[in-house]
Every structure is written in structure tokens, then in C-alpha cells.
Amino acid sequence: SFVPFVVNERQCKAKHLQFVSGLDPITYWVGTYVWDMINYLVPWVCLIIMFAAFNTDDYGGENLGTVVAMLLLYGWAALPFTYMVGFMFSSPLTAYSLITFLLSMVTLGTIIAVFILGNVTGDEELAEVLNYIFLLLPTHALGKGFMDLSINSQLRDQCTSSDFAKMACEQSNVTYFDSNFEWETPGVGQTVAYL
Numbered sequence: 483s484f485v486p487f488v489v490n491e492r493q494c495k496a497k498h499l500q501f502v503s504g505l506d507p508i509t510y511w512v513g514t515y516v517w518d519m520i521n522y523l524v525p526w527v528c529l530i531i532m533f534a535a536f537n538t539d540d541y542g543g544e545n546l547g548t549v550v551a552m553l554l555l556y557g558w559a560a561l562p563f564t565y566m567v568g569f570m571f572s573s574p575l576t577a578y579s580l581i582t583f584l585l586s587m588v589t590l591g592t593i594i595a596v597f598i599l600g601n602v603t604g605d606e607e608l609a610e611v612l613n614y615i616f617l618l619l620p621t622h623a624l625g626k627g628f629m630d631l632s633i634n635s636q637l638r639d640q641c642t643s644s645d646f647a648k649m650a651c652e653q654s655n656v657t658y659f660d661s662n663f664e665w666e667t668p669g670v671g672q673t674v675a676y677l
Contacts, residue, residue, distance in 0.1 A: 484518045485564045485581055486574035493572055515561055522557040529553055539639065540632040548662040548670060552627045555677035559620040589621040593629065617676040627673035634658055634668035 500510060533541050533549050541549050564581060571577035596616065600609035616622040637658035641651035651658070658668065665671035 484521075484561055485568040485571075485577045488514065488565055488568045489571050489574040489577045492569075493574070511565075514565075518561050519557060522561065526553055526557060540635045541628070545631060545635055545662060548631055549628075551674060552624060552631075552670065552677065555674060556620055556624045559623070559677045563620050585619070585621045589619065589625055592616040592619065592622045593625050596626070597629075617673065620677060623673045623676045627670045627677070630668045630670050630673065631662055634662060634670075637668065 501507060530546075530550055530553070534546060537543060567581055568577050571580070592612075593616075596609050596613045599605045599612065613626065617626065637651075637656060638660065641647055641656060641658055657666070659666075662669060663671045663674060665675075
């Protein structure tokens with residue numbers, strides 16, 4: 483929802499007028515970014531309150547700090563990304579509609595493609611390469627981060643539930659991490675770094 487303002491300012495030449503009046507482009511973009519980030523913090527706080535209120539196993543409790551960090555970094559990364567994509571459009575309504583639709587569909591497609599290549603077809607090398615490329619999309623990084631956080635949380639809970647479960651996980655070479663921010667999957671270190 484941040485792209486219509488940027489496209490509209492460019493379309494009606496308000497940004498050009500500010501530049502002609504002596505406003506430095508860096509000041510313009512920093513001001514726009516700071517204002518948009520302040521506006522992003524409102525839904526961010528609402529989402530954190532909802533995650534905390536529902537306290538799900540995967541995204542609440544000890545994992546809530548990871549969710550807070552990922553959502554905050556998502557806003558930090560998504561705003562410049564939408565600004566750049568917004569330059570492809572001349573109509574604010576078209577920009578908003580297409581960016582929302584395309585990012586939703588593309589993100590869903592990239593996450594499914596990486597999952598199928600890595601887990602169903604067994605082509606883990608190609609899945610890893612594609613994942614590194616797709617992590618450049620903030621929406622893919624956020625979705626992959628939530629997926630990895632859930633997997634790590636479930637594996638950690640299952641493998642630490644009893645001594646027998648811990649021994650079974652060790653014999654099966656099941657990988658889980660006590661810290662969610664580990665670099666290797668199912669940690670979310672890679673997605674946080676990309677965000």
C-alpha cells in the first residue's frame with residue numbers, strides 16, 4: 483500500500499517540483515522511507531499483539547522474538563523494494579493492484595518450487611540455488627522464514643520431549659537448533675540476513 487503515493491507523486495510531478503525547489507533527492511527518499519516505516523509500525527504492532535495473544539507453539543512464546551525481528555526487517559526491506567518496482571508503473575491504482583497480486587502469486591510459486599525441488603524431487607542443490615536467488619524478494623524471505631521457524635520449532639519440541647525422542651532424532655540425523663537464528667536450515671539466519 484506504500485507504492486501508490488510514490489507513483490502518484492511521480493505522475494503529478496510533485497516530486498519533480500520538490501527537487502526543482504532545492505530538495506536533495508537523498509532527503510526526499512529518506513523522509514519518504516521514515517514516514518512509510520512509521521506507518522508500517524502500526525500494523526506491525528497489531529500483528530505482534532495478535533501473535534502474542536494467540537501464543538501458538540510455532541510463533542509465540544520463545545519464538546515471538548524471532549517473529550518480531552522478521553516482521554520488522556520485512557518492513558525495512560519491503561519498502562525500498564516497492565519503491566523500485568513502483569517505477570515500472572504510471573498509474574497508482576495499477577501499481578498497487580499488480581504489485582499486490584504479483585508478489586502474492588510469485589512468492590507462493592517460489593516457496594512451493596523450492597519446497598518441491600528440495601523435498602519431493604530430491605534436487606536439493608537446485609533448490610538451494612533457487613532459494614538464494616528468491617531470497618532477494620522480501621516476500622519470499624518472510625514466507626521462507628516463517629516456514630523454517632515453524633519446522634525448527636516443531637522439530638525442537640519433538641526431539642526434546644523425552645530421552646527416547648532425543649535419541650531417535652540423533653539416530654535419524656534430524657537437525658534442529660536451540661537458537662532460531664542459526665544460519666543453516668531450519669534456522670532463520672539466512673532469511674534474516676537477506677531481509
